[in-house]
Amino acid sequence: MLSLLYLIPLLPLAGFVINGLLGKRFLSKRAISVVACGTVLLAFLLSLGAVFSLNNLDSVASVPGHLEVDQAAKRVTLTAAQWLSAGAGADGAAFTIPWGFTLDPLSAVMLLVVTGVGFLIHVYSVGYMAHEEGYWRYFAYLNLFMSMMLTLVLGSSFPVMFVGWEGVGLCSYLLIGFDYHKDSAADAGKKAFLVNRVGDMAFVLAMSWIFTAFGTLGFAEVMSQVGRITPGVAAGIGILLFIGACGKSAQIPLYVWLPDAMAGPTPVSALIHAATMVTAGVYMVCRCSALYLQGPAALTVVAVVGALTALLAATMALRQNDIKKVLAYSTVSQLGYMFLAAGVGAFSAAVFHLMTHAFFKALLFLGSGSVIHAMSGEQDLRKMGGLKKVLGITYPTFLIGTLAIAGIPGFSGFFSKDEILWRAFGHENVHGLGGPGFWLVSVVAAGLTTFYMFRLVFLCFFGEGRMDHETAHHLHESPRAMTVPLIALAVLSIIGGWVGIPKSLSLGADLNAFEHYLAPVFEPATGAAVGGASHGEVAAGAAAHGGGGLGLELLLMALALVVVGSSIALAYRLYRSHPEIPERLARAFPTLANLLSNKYYVDELYHLAIIRPYVLACRGLHGFDVRVVDGTVNGVRNVTVGFSHLSRYFDQYVVDGAVNASAHLTRALSLGFRRIQTGMVQGYLTLFVFGIFAFVSFFLFWHR
């Protein structure tokens, strides 16, 4: 099974090729759906099989050059084919990058999340995009995206991961701008791609640096040798990589593309911009955990940026009126949480939150898609209301998702978010802020998250309908293709967190299976974590600082819950019982309200500071091109034309003149000569006699 690892990214690629080439003309919608969903389902089943094999690694043998099995690190690397190779290296070995795929617990988790959630979203899309013209194109792109994402996740070296990295960026562009006739969609696609590019540039720089420092680009090789480089270099590389992650995972300052990306179809938002692509940055940071631990300064940057983003994005979500935009900022905020977790060394917590977030965010997006579908395309919250009466499946599942994201105990989000809060608190290594600072920021952000999510729920599902009669008339629940994935995701949003129950709540039993599962990845035998701490160590540390570790954890948990509870109550008051209050508040604090509504004018700032100078430079260069370059070309043209005129004159007067002159000469001569032909015999005879004379005289007087 493990030697079939390469099939996992390859199957959706095949789906892309089939749907892409044949889908437009030869395949029915049903066929396209079967191909698309089928390949992803197969990938999921293969992933399941692979993960099972991973748990029984002792029965798998290494095949040198093809399948490398590392029991200790619980890692399998499959070399599917050769890719790049260059010359002979310093020690005789040529530089090669093979098509390598690595399966270890980290990539196993990602694999299952991507294929599982991906499959559910494919099924949902069958229903959501049922009336689309470019059905084949959508599923082709979606399959391509799956293939690229799986390549990213399974890649065993930076270049292979980068292939997937770029690939998902491309698919993001293609899918955001799916309805390319819509200006907003086309522009959003471009924006996403361009902003991503900034991050990608940093990623490439980081790769070059890594190669310079390590002489190799494979993950296993690099991570095992982090001890060789200085913390400064490690931090530098780490920061560069993180900038790449900021682009892909929408952190400050490169998050601006994500809200605009909501112009794409809702399943796309769910899959790419909630569950999978945006988590690529988190995955990459976790994959390079050893590197980051070698350069803790980078970790600090990661944590700070993550925390700030979490808070800032949450504030921006408060005043959004588009249901998808609220969820978009929410995603940015939650991603901040994940980076915060990574930044404090809690890599497994970051991955845990990644997984639960994938479940409930996908659920929320798909649910919003269902709402939009019911509302005949309307996305403005102010025009919704009372939908819970009509949407019998969408409402409950959406509510479950909201509870999960809010961190209500029992739901998956609670466990993962709480893990992050706890680990953030225990983080010792930050100048000035300290662990509690992170905790505080996180709790505030959590409160804001709960607030705006429940605002959304109240505005959308409760109260009286504020839509026009047409829309009200057409309200209906979505078809089964859409509601079944909702239910599946709802279930996952509940039970998904139960694999990571912390010790504090498990009454002594060690139920944190998730952390244990990921342990071989994040606590390598070679290097002990520096600055980061496992769950237990934090507790021990906290115990050393006074206050029971367990008790402290429970206290913090309780505090968080208080904040969450009051947020819900506040949301209820503002948007359910006394809906006039938000208006009054906005009037009372107009500047703050505007600032939040306009997302702190960040887009405008970017436009002024970056885009306008760039466009001006472009115009200047264009002017240069037109005047100087084109001028030169035109000048050459004019010279050539002038030469051609000269040539023409020459040809006309000299050459043709010569030809004509010869003709004239011939004519003149012939005119002269033809006068000999007088037709008069006597004239001929005269010449005749003269000829006789000449002839005879010649013979008589000269010939002798």
Next chain:
Amino acid sequence: MDAGLAIFYFFAALAVVGGVMMITRKNAVHAAVYLVLTFVSIAAIYILLGAEFLFAVQVLVYAGGIMVLFLFVIMLVNLEEPRRFSGGRLRLVTSSVVTLLLFGMLARLFGRTAQVAGPPAVASTGEGNLQLVGVLLFTDYLLPFEVVSVLLLVAMIGAIVLGRPRA
């Protein structure tokens, strides 16, 4: 100078004068008459040279036949031409010059050439010129004789055909 030579000079002059007059007459009949004079003078010279038969033939055929024919035709084509000489003055001059050149050259030639030995002389047999010519015509020159008679036939037919009025 002996008489033969003087007679010769007389008839020679007559012939030349006749020729010159012939080519310079405006009236074609006059020209024809002068030509007859020339022919007769030449016939006389033939006698001086001992060619009696030829003298007779010359007078009969040339002066008597050919010139009569000429006169018939001249009468038929009774036209008065205002000019004698064709072409322009240039033609006149050129032709005269060319011809005089020819004359001069040939004269010089004839004056200077050594005596060329001719075919072997035939001993004179004492028979008359007519007999001798007749014998030769019917022996050595029989074929040309017959051919010439065919030629005369052909010429006669040709003349009739050509001279026929257009039907």
Next chain:
Amino acid sequence: MAIPESHLLILSLALLTIGVVGVLVRRNVIIILMSIELILNAANLNFVAYSTHWHNLTGQIWGVFNITIAAAEVAVGLAIVISLFRNRETVNVDEMNLMKW
């Protein structure tokens, strides 16, 4: 009593010259034909002259044939002249220039 050969030659040459001039310069076709006869006669004279000087009758035989042929030629030539006259109403050689360019 013998006439010098050169005298005869000069005479025949003179007649030839006169005949040639006549052919070249006269307008009237009939006169041109007559000039041709003169030329033929000059040749005849030449024949006879040498016949006498070499005591060989061949020259006179040739003279006979010459005259015969001349007669045939005149007959045909005059027939042509008549035909021409019928076509063109002229015996002016200047106007018989169909072969002009």
